[in-house]
Amino acid sequence: MSTAGTGRPNRQAWREIDRVDPAKRPASERVADFHEIYSLLDEANVREQASRCLQCPQPSCQEGCPLANRIPEWLALAAEGRFLEAAEISRTTSNMPEICPRVCPQERLCEGACVLVGHAEPICIGAIEKFINEYALAHSEYPISCAVPNGGRVAVVGAGPGGLACADELSKLGYAVSVFESQLLSGGLLMFGIPAFKLEKAVVERRVNILKKQGVEFKMGVTVGTDISLAGLLSDHQAVFLGIGALKPKALDVPGAELKGVYQGLPFLAQKNAPISLGLAPLAVQGKRVVVLGGGDSAMDCLRTAVRCGAADTVCVYRRDLANMPGSRKEYANALEEGARFMFLTNPLALEGNAAGEVTAVRCVRMELGEPDASGRRKPRAVPGSEVTLPADLILIAYGFDPVPFPPTSDLSRIAVNEWGGTKTDGNQMTNVPGVFAGGDVVRGPSLVVHAVLDGRKAAAGIHRYLCGQASAPIAAPAPPG
Ligand SMILES: Cc1cc2nc3c(=O)[nH]c(=O)nc-3n(C[C@H](O)[C@H](O)[C@H](O)COP(=O)(O)OP(=O)(O)OC[C@H]3O[C@@H](n4cnc5c(N)ncnc54)[C@H](O)[C@@H]3O)c2cc1C
Ligand code: SF4
Incomplete structure (x- = not known):
């Protein structure tokens, strides 16, 4: 962190240091391929840019981030060059901390809420979040959470960001999680919608592989409602999360x-x-x-x-x-x-x-x-x-x-939807069918990756509360976050 020679953080750094954004490949070059167009900031720039943060006691950037990411904390560590610790903190609130910064409209979220807006350019929060997490993925034995099994089994339907975030959270709590996905590749719109020049597909595959190493099981090419019924899922699992998008x-x-x-x-x-x-x-x-x-x-x-x-x-x-x-x-x-x-x-x-x-x-x-x-x-x-x-x-x-209507012949049609077809949920993301939860675009309509991640996390917490409340055999206490 910039200390202006005093040993104390320099709270005026934002006046002295201009915002620097990651380099963008020239348009003439990038239209010839589908690779991502932004490069990573370098270490010196990350430290300097992070030092522009004022460390507000009530950080408005954190309020602007749907995940309430602990932005000033990881900016302070990044400013000191402590990138692995910064990434560790960013992982506590996000299941896709290397993906969200690539696709979030930061100008409407964290960066748009930065207290500097109106006085100077906001901190380049997204670029720093991407850097620290790419750094952690490249420089350390990436921590794979292997929680002690707690005896619970949960089915996640849909391998988009909502389903993947829910599966991640539940498996860290010790649940045996099976993801049922109708396509042959995981990622949902991360894989099939958002183009590779915004989000390279190897980045999505890397995240899915982390979940596989963590023990999450993927059943590909299975369409729930056609190949297997909701009742079939509930007979094998204690809860179900629907993250089937609005396609x-x-x-x-x-x-x-x-x-x-x-x-x-x-x-x-x-x-x-x-x-x-x-x-x-x-x-x-x-x-x-x-x-x-x-x-x-x-x-x-x-x-x-x-x-x-x-x-x-x-x-x-x-x-x-x-x-x-x-x-x-x-x-x-x-x-x-x-x-x-x-x-x-x-x-x-x-x-x-x-x-x-x-x-x-x-x-x-x-x-x-x-x-x-x-x-x-x-x-x-x-x-x-x-x-x-x-x-x-x-x-x-x-x-x-719009959400795809549930087939009338399938027992998914027991799930209540609103006037435009969005699945109705309560504050825990539970639908009207006990034990069936939902989140992401199927509930909100077309939205953002970061919102799907938020819903997946909320649903995992709701599922855990629900199962702890009704388990005849106790569900084991959560393992520490990985
Ligand atoms: C072209 C495009 C560009 C976008 N760009 C951005 C962007 O830049 N930034 C951003 O934040 N957001 C963007 N979005 C929005 C973002 O991709 C979505 O909000 C997000 O992916 C929703 O996540 P989800 O998990 O709810 O659903 P999805 O990502 O749609 O995933 C749903 C998954 O469920 C599977 N599925 C559906 N029905 C069944 C079934 N019955 N059984 C089994 N599996 C099933 C689907 O195959 C799919 O894999 C974009 C969307 C599109 C279409
Ligand atoms: S880039 Fe997205 S996920 Fe990251 S801090 Fe900003 S709003 Fe939150």
Whole structure:
């Protein structure tokens, strides 16, 4: 930590030291591959950047982090070069401390809440969290928690971040945990949705391997509700966690949506990013004019993936303005640098096609923003007589997702859902079916990795309380955190 020669931490370091962000590969280089675009900060920069922290007694960054990460504590250790101890503290509140900093929209979370905002650039919390955890993974025998078995058995359905975090917490408490996953690879949207240029797939595989070493069992290619019933799971396990995400894409509801060349964004991303063949029909974008509909993270990812696949032109059509766009500003800037174009305040009215039934253009109308709606965002309305036609060879729909409805023939349909299909849970993440818990996107709707991790942790604690309360044979006390 900077001591300004006094031996005491220098609380003015933030005035003297500018924020430094990790180096980003030039756009011309990175569009030629799918590797991550940011490098790690070096040790000297990590120490200096961490020393900018004021060590607030009531840290607002910690309040801004959904996991309440103990940020000032690990920043103080990082400033002293004690990276392994810093990483150890960061692991106490996060099951994916090397993954969240790669994908969190820090400007809306920890860094956006930093007390320096408005006075200076906030501390680069995400970059330091990523560094200390990569350092720990590279420089030490990574601690694998091998808790004494407590006699309990829990099934986790879905190997996305919510399921993995829940499995991790429960196995550290001594439960025998089996993860049931319908795909052949673990990670959920970490593997099939978020592109490798934001999160390389080896990083996800490394985290899954840590859980395997810890004793978590993975049953791949098993769809709960089809291959095995909820009752079947409950007969073998004392509790179940559902972390099955919200993977039903919202449809495009305009004339022409059925034309050839109109695709949902998620299968496109999965096909271009997954490290295994998914058996999907190949979707070629080379030399094509690609129009992406939507303004969230998925839209940014579709644009940047299409650029990397050689699209001739890549345009995002979004009905609100930049200020009201849900996608992360960092990813918007990256997409712009990589050559994507944006048409804000524009909405599709219809898709036009040729005699072969292939899409050739998007007919759009310009929009203006009216009064705020229930969510507080200003409602877009069409400007009469402002139609424009945008030539297109391929359309990617990125309008977001809903939870997949439980099959009516499956006993999963006993689980209560709300009006938009989200699974209802109580404060412990338990559903209306005793012993069945849920979290992540299946409860919240499309959200963030860090929120899924939070729900998985809360559910694990809820499951432990529930089983301790009802166990006829006592569940053993938790082992110390690993
Ligand atoms: C394109 C895209 C980009 C994104 N980018 C970001 C980002 O940059 N930052 C960020 O924080 N968030 C991002 N998100 C959101 C984030 O990925 C999700 O919020 C998060 O993955 C939700 O985690 P989850 O565990 O609830 O579900 P998921 O990650 O969806 O995992 C659910 C798992 O359950 C499995 N499953 C489903 N049904 C069954 C069943 N019946 N039986 C067995 N298994 C089943 C699925 O195969 C899947 O593996 C992005 C999302 C998308 C789509
Ligand atoms: S988990 Fe996300 S919000 Fe929390 S400190 Fe890390 S980067 Fe910030």
